[in-house]
Amino acid sequence: MSIQRTHQSRTSTLLFVIVLMATLIGVTVCNQLPESHPLHVGNYMITLLGKYLTYAILAVSVDLVWGYLGILSLGHAAFFALGGYAMGMHLMRQIGDRGVYGNPDLPDFMVFLNWTELPWYWLGFDNFAFTALMILLVPGLLAFVFGWFAFRSRVNGVYLSIITQALTYALMLAFFRNEMGLGGNNGLTDFRELLGFDLRSDEVRLGLFLASGIALLFVYLLCNVILRSRLGKVSIAIRDAEDRTRFIGYRVEHVKLALFTLSAMIAGLAGALYVPQVGIINPGEFSPLNSIEVVVWVAIGGRGTLYGAVLGAIGVNYAKTWFTGAYPEAWLFALGLLFVLVTLVLPKGVAGLFKRAKTGTSPS
Amino acid sequence: MSQSSGTQQNPLIRRDRVFEFLIPRQVDDLDLSHGTALYLEDISVNFDGFQAISGLNFYVNKGELRCLIGPNGAGKTTLMDIVTGKTRPDTGSAWFGQRINLLRMDEAEIAQVGIGRKFQKPSVFENLSVFDNLELSMAGTRNLWKTFRAKIDGQTLSRLESMAETINLIDHLHSPAGMLSHGQKQWLEIGMLIMQNPLLLLVDEPAAGMTHQEMDQTVELLTALAGDHAIVVVEHDMDFVRALNAPVTVLHQGSVLAEGSMAEIQANPDVMRVYLGTEDVSC
């Protein structure tokens, strides 16, 4: 087993912050340039980049538990989607009586299903503060309850991966049901405004892009603080030798539960930022494929490094956008090959390549 | 046991200095008033038909240094697993002092009340530095929030550094533990064990992979710790056991075959039969 220092070095963090800030500012400035200007960044690109940034947040949340704690979650898309649904419910309430049926109390799909009353779990979603709380609480609570049982009975490794996958699969089936009162197959869409701003306006799109960037910065720094603390070292200790960590007195299940819950909340935040930018949330977001794709972003970028996760998420998604535009047939081949190649030849991901280049072939 | 000259003397046994970790810590519930630190009574463990331990009774006194020997499969490691909570026995009871029932606790709780363990195969955290390894094992809070907020002050730093010096790893303080040699990992693990400052130390094959000089140092270290700490040493190397000059318990097929000084054990006909049937006692 090759050896690497996995905690965050100050330089890489600083570098990351500078690059991210520069990108955010640069893109904003380029967006304000006249369209004829060669450096102009269009609104389509802004939304695309905003989406990538939310994916990057999701990737960081997966990396936190996989790269630093050894929990390969194949269900993080579920937390992402739950956060997204919470935001989607708020946006649905914001439509008010401007829906097709013009019903001020019920979203269109409920009118369509002949529902007469708003289900209790929709109450409160008119309020943005409540929604913001739910965006973190719902995924967090699910992760907490799930983790409480799983970690206490020491379900780990592949078994944990499989039941996280089953979890997101079960949720997907549940959200497909119309009886859930969350739009069934079609999900939630036709959003109009957020906090009184028109979601389709250019300024709001830029605003959401910047919000995603700042959220990524905040999440990155938060994870960084945790990983640099003694708790971060304990988490790496758990990843490498779980039993040994127990024998020196650490409650492994508590550490896992705390970080897993935090990670789910971060994923929920990512989902909440994602939904207003793409304009829809549907049960497809729960599909097991989505969760595994996130894992591949992290694997390609380099697990165990936060910036690797960010690079992986943005890089793979850029490639996906390009491929689906240029060769739509070939994307799944490319993604499949990426999975195989990254596990066979690049187990440390792109970040691993950087490190090797920086430290030379044999670390001192 | 030969005392080394002053310059080479292990700093741990220098009489002019009292290390904090040599002072046993106080555990509230622990009651050692009867003089016995560990009680194992009528313990039996069955692994899918294999009787690893059967009807074992084993006591360790407060501050005692005890050697545990026995052929492979005698149940030595299983015994340690039971004490540290890794394995639950089918029957029997295990008490730490008068009040602490080990069978009701998990590994982390047992470690927190003051039972430390060094594994047979050196198991250090390979991706963490020597410093981090020692820092994590250091006795102190295991609370999640406090662990997150923990800061390393000057005093802690000097403690960690002096331990690194003691185990001859001060030059490797910031290299990953995975880069160390086998012997260095053994030392690191002993260092981690001592940083935990347990009241009862379970040491599985400390001498494996060590040079003779290092073995001598280990003997000195263990004898210095004894008295304030109860220690159980499992070892195959009979020279090492002899050098420890401590009472010996022989395990055979999951129960105690003989107990006594090394000389008595060597003269015991049962032990001779068990060992000579397979291997020489003095090997």
Added chain:
Amino acid sequence: MLQRRCTLLILLFLIGTTTLARADVTAGSPELDAIFTQFVEGKTTQRTEALDDLAASGRDDTRLLLNAILEGDLMLHKPSSSIVWATKEGRQYQIQSLDRTGSVDTAGRRDVKRLKLDNRLRSYLRDLIAGLGLRSADPVERLAAISALMGKPDSMADELLTELLNAEEDANVKAALTSLLARKQVGSSIAAERVQGLVILRDDLSPDSRRLVSQLANNDPDNTVKEAALAVQQAQEGKVTLYGWLETLFFGLSLGSILVLAAIGLAISFGVMGVINMAHGELIMLGAYCTWAMQQLLPNSLTASLLLSIPVAFIFTGLVGILIERTVIRFLYGRPLETLLATFGISLILQQLVRTFVSSQNVPVANPPFMSGVIEFNSVFSLTLNRLYILAFCLVVFALLLALLKRSRFGLEVRAVSQNRAMARAMGVRSARIDSLTFGLGAGIAGIAGVALSQVTNVGPNLGQAYIVDSFMVVVFGGVGNLWGTLISGMTLGIANKIMEPWAGAILAKILVLVFLIMFIQKRPRGLFPQRGRAVDAS
């Protein structure tokens, strides 16, 4: 009003035509001549008498002739005034003499005339035919005749029924007669007879019988009969519930057998080798496509193509499996999470290959005739053959696999490698070869699972995805590395799913099963039957 007038006109017209055709009819023999003359020219009562005469004539072809009259296959050929067999052929008729010996001629539309029937006569004819069927030498015909009478038991005379019952030797026919008798009896005006009938109806669960019983239970004027009927009703309901459970059990076992088939290959690669093969679902899918391909190659013999596709799918997916093992998995032993990712990539590639080279749509796979049909035990419980065959197929595959692993040299080597690779190598087992073959075996079984699945579900590129989560749950629930555990867990999950389906709906039942499994694994991480000894440590 208008309608009535029309009817009247038609009637007048009909009377006119019959009067015009007044002449003796020939039908091949003096006896038949007389009968048909009477039938064609007689009045209503005479016509029924003519039919009675025909029925009582004791000829071999009596039933045939009666049936032909009923179906309109016999006609009067006007030019020759004879009764003939006639079939319409374009605008003309093909006619032949009644004994079917003469040559086939053609006759114009206007030269032939139907033998007139009204509804009363038709019903009379049916009864006659049934009555004749009752005395037929063939038990199948007798049974058919009795079934035809079930709905109107009173059309049969008591004496005839008793006589038939006493003479009957075939058990099935006797049972049918008894149940006919019971239907007569419950309609009787004598209370004691109604009770007798009820006793017999107790064992008859057909909706008709249950309706009769419930009528008596609700409305019978006699209290003893009413009570008896209530008791019978209860007994019947108990049995219906019991058969309902049996049916659920069968559906459960059937779903379970599919789950087991899908999971068992995984149990080998995961349980024996510690490899998480996420491409397992796609190997199943490839197996299903093998069935499709074989049907394309042999479009005229569905049975042969299905049977042939079993070995073809086994070999093809087995080879694909070996290829995957040699090129990817070989490098990832001992790193289960990595195998999970790499094989997931392979699953995407396999899916996309099928989409690109076959079609992204579902392909049609036909069921051979022997797969369709039902075995009916009684009117509330029947088993569909395709499900029964798949259940049997699953058990056969399971038994063969168990025998292979427990009794053969190869199985011994597989178990040796899975328990202690280093030791097995030291003993001269070529572990790399065993790994390839084991993985190929798991893949091959996925292939034959695909053949079975092609008979019950749609075959398309996404087929595998639908089964992968389920298969993993089956393996983990049963206990990794334990084939019996996989069998029991698959069957248990199948039954649990089907038990919940009636009140929860299919999707909710599936969700509940998944939630249950998630909780179960948290309680017992090693499954129902944990592997003994040195467990496959997958972390």
